[in-house]
Amino acid sequence: MATVNKAPTKPNKITAKKGDVILQLIADHEKVKKLFKQYEKLAKKGNIAGKALIANQICAELTVHATAEEEIFYTKALSATHDDDLINEANVEHDSAKSLIAQIQALDPSDPMYDAKVTVLGEYIDHHVEEEETEMFPEVRKAKVDLAALDEKLTARKKVLFAQLTDKNGVIDQAALKAMANKVAAHSH
Numbered sequence: 001m002a003t004v005n006k007a008p009t010k011p012n013k014i015t016a017k018k019g020d021v022i023l024q025l026i027a028d029h030e031k032v033k034k035l036f037k038q039y040e041k042l043a044k045k046g047n048i049a050g051k052a053l054i055a056n057q058i059c060a061e062l063t064v065h066a067t068a069e070e071e072i073f074y075t076k077a078l079s080a081t082h083d084d085d086l087i088n089e090a091n092v093e094h095d096s097a098k099s100l101i102a103q104i105q106a107l108d109p110s111d112p113m114y115d116a117k118v119t120v121l122g123e124y125i126d127h128h129v130e131e132e133e134t135e136m137f138p139e140v141r142k143a144k145v146d147l148a149a150l151d152e153k154l155t156a157r158k159k160v161l162f163a164q165l166t167d168k169n170g171v172i173d174q175a176a177l178k179a180m181a182n183k184v185a186a187h188s189h
């Protein structure tokens, strides 16, 4: 029998080693990849409530990650590497993900298109993360940016954003998530 995880989610738990923003960004990527795998299993079992819970967690994690990453990391990455093409491409990829997240938030989890949208979001993210980790992050590392300072800023910004999406027990507030997803999707590059 399928079980639904009712435990409060703790999206703001930072597992990365402190002092290096790139490690924190990679830890976020790993966390979300695991969530996509969990989603796939629950969807296969036909566990609608369970998969919806994970999909919301994916949407929350990605919305916070993308917003904080753009504000704190991409701006610095651009000024350090002057690689406009790389950052522009990453921003376009963020926009595609944000649009899909808003679409997922607008759908009922029992809708036949729900799984397709979550699956394609996972594929977009895989591709995007691969480019960040193999191209953008090594370039930024070479440019000798203060990664510790950015790490602190990213942690603080993510905390503020997560607080807007969760109740006092750390449980995702779907109405707040939907509102934030729509807001960020409307601000395309």
Ligand SMILES: [Fe+2]
Pocket: 025, 029, 065, 069, 129, 132
């Ligand atoms: Fe990222």
Ligand SMILES: [Fe+2]
Pocket: 066, 069, 090, 094, 128, 132
């Ligand atoms: Fe990104």
